[in-house]
Amino acid sequence: MPNLISIRNLSKTYTVGQSRIHALNGVSLDVAEGEFVTVTGRSGSGKSTLMNIIGCLDTPTSGEYRLNGEDVAGLSEKRLTRIRNREIGFVFQSFNLIGSLSALENVELPLLYRGIERAERRRLALRALGQVGLSGRAEHRPSQMSGGQQQRVAIARAIAAQPPVILADEPTGNLDSGSGEEVMEILRALHRAGRTVVLITHDEKIARSADRMLRLRDGRLAADLRLPGPGAPQPEC
Numbered sequence: 001m002p003n004l005i006s007i008r009n010l011s012k013t014y015t016v017g018q019s020r021i022h023a024l025n026g027v028s029l030d031v032a033e034g035e036f037v038t039v040t041g042r043s044g045s046g047k048s049t050l051m052n053i054i055g056c057l058d059t060p061t062s063g064e065y066r067l068n069g070e071d072v073a074g075l076s077e078k079r080l081t082r083i084r085n086r087e088i089g090f091v092f093q094s095f096n097l098i099g100s101l102s103a104l105e106n107v108e109l110p111l112l113y114r115g116i117e118r119a120e121r122r123r124l125a126l127r128a129l130g131q132v133g134l135s136g137r138a139e140h141r142p143s144q145m146s147g148g149q150q151q152r153v154a155i156a157r158a159i160a161a162q163p164p165v166i167l168a169d170e171p172t173g174n175l176d177s178g179s180g181e182e183v184m185e186i187l188r189a190l191h192r193a194g195r196t197v198v199l200i201t202h203d204e205k206i207a208r209s210a211d212r213m214l215r216l217r218d219g220r221l222a223a224d225l226r227l228p229g230p231g232a233p234q235p236e237c
Contacts, residue, residue, distance in 0.1 A: 003066075004164060004196050005031035005054060010063035012049050012219075023049040024060070025219040031198060033164070036191040039200045040207040041216035047200050048169065050216065054198060055088055055167045056080040068164065085114055089158030093170040095150040097142040097157075103129060104138040107157045114161060128156035132186050148179025155186055159195070166190060168199040172206060184209060 012024040024046045031037050039047045052058035053065060056072055059080075065073045072083060084090075097106045107125040116124070129138055132152040142150050151171060158166060168187060172180030184206060191197045191211075199210065207213050208227055215223035 002033055003030040004033040004035075004068055005029075005198070006064075006066040007054075008064040010050075010053065010060050010065060012046075012053065012058070013061045022219050024053075027063075027216075027219075027221050029214065029221060029224065031196065033196055034191070034194055035212060036188070036197045036210040037199070037212045037214060038207040038210040039198065039214045039216065040202060040204065041222075043202075045216040046219040047216050049219075051167060051169055051198070051200050054165075055090060056084050085110070086161070087163055087165060089161070089163040089166045091151070091155055091158050091166065091168040091171045093173040095142070095147075095154045095174075097150055097153060099142050102139050102141055103134060103145070103153045103156075106142075106153055107160050110157060111160055116161075124160045125156070128160040129153070131159065131190075132156045146179065147175050148182055151175060151179070151183050152186065155183070159190065164196060166195050166197045168197065170200055170202070172201070172203070180206075 007030070008028050010024055010027045011022065014021045014023060027050065039050060041047045049058065053060055060073055063073065064071060067083065067087060072080065098109070101109070104125050107128055108121045111121040111124055126135070126138065129135055132155050134149060134152055134156065137145060137149060142153070145153070166187070171183055171187070175183065187197055187199065201207050211227060213223070213225045213227055214221060
């Protein structure tokens with residue numbers, strides 16, 4: 001399959017006082033269309049910085065980043081905003097739902113910003129809620145739902161417009177193990193349906209449930225492992 005994400009010699013440097021911090025240092029990688037990739041590493045390894053650049057929330061200091069063939073490293077903020085709205089669905093550790101809105105209205109909101117008409121917004125939002133098993137909770141507000149249900153609403157919001165890339169940053173971090181597994185199964189189902197999923201996690205078990213695991217260390221790509229995926233026999237220790 002063609003590469004949806006292509007990164008070459010990517011670096012990101014921050015200046016804090018008199019110090020320069022190399023959050024990323026010469027990272028190169030490709031992610032093919034339809035892959036499920038996890039990014040793991042210790043705190044400070046650069047995984048969140050990498051996620052922010054892939055998601056067009058930040059720009060690199062140097063290097064090349066192509067998303068679906070387009071060099072996005074030097075684009076204007078207006079163009080980056082358009083790419084974020086149309087090409088990428090975000091799922092964060094904190095659900096970022098608006099408490100005064102129903103689940104349906106939360107899922108519809110990004111579609112409103114895209115200028116989609118009301119009837120079509122409603123259709124897309126209801127379909128997305130159905131995909132995450134929450135058709136019966138469409139009119140409930142976040143306070144009326146469990147943490148796992150709120151994260152599923154957040155996933156529905158991310159996928160409603162059918163973006164080609166889903167970026168998930170510690171999506172199970174605020175959930176109990178049962179709810180976390182439900183969220184992971186939804187992400188795996190999206191992958192099986194053809195979506196490209198890139199997931200950041202500090203949890204080794206979750207990191208190894210994908211097709212491929214990237215490990216960052218001190219801003220560099222330390223490992224790029226192809227994995228058997230969930231359900232496959234694991235090698236004996």
